[in-house]
Amino acid sequence: MTWKTELRLDDLDPHARLEAFCTACSAARYYTVQELLARRALAHAHLDEVETALKCAQPGCRAPVTLYEVSAGETEAFQGGMP
Template sequence: MKSWKRNIRIGDLADNQKLEARCKKCGHVHYLTRAIVCTSPEREFLYIDELERETVCRARGCHGGVRLSMVRLDELSGFIGGLA
């Protein structure tokens, strides 16, 4: 069974889509965008889980592993309301 991280490539992300990188060691949070990750053309073929394995915390002196999650876009927020 594949997780969503194995189904989505960096190239599939929208230009304004952000990935939240939260450190497993210290809890520091930083955000990644497609432009930040794709420093070379072949990096857009990486799956999210591959990016998660190679990304480290940016906090000073930590360098722990991170957990990636997608930041929700406002235009994709769920329907709020009911049947009339």
């Protein structure tokens, strides 16, 4: 089981962002959970079902997308060293 099969869309914070990355043209589109919850068909769907329902938003593409959770945290540089 993965996080996509365990979590439902309504389990996430409404202001959280998800990235839909196209598997064909590499275009990315960002959705808020609230925006996706407004679609009645996705209101109680698991994230793998949301991923299957979404298609690429680029004109003429309509390929499947992969969902990623967008992290609000900053990355840090390596702080350690060799002993």
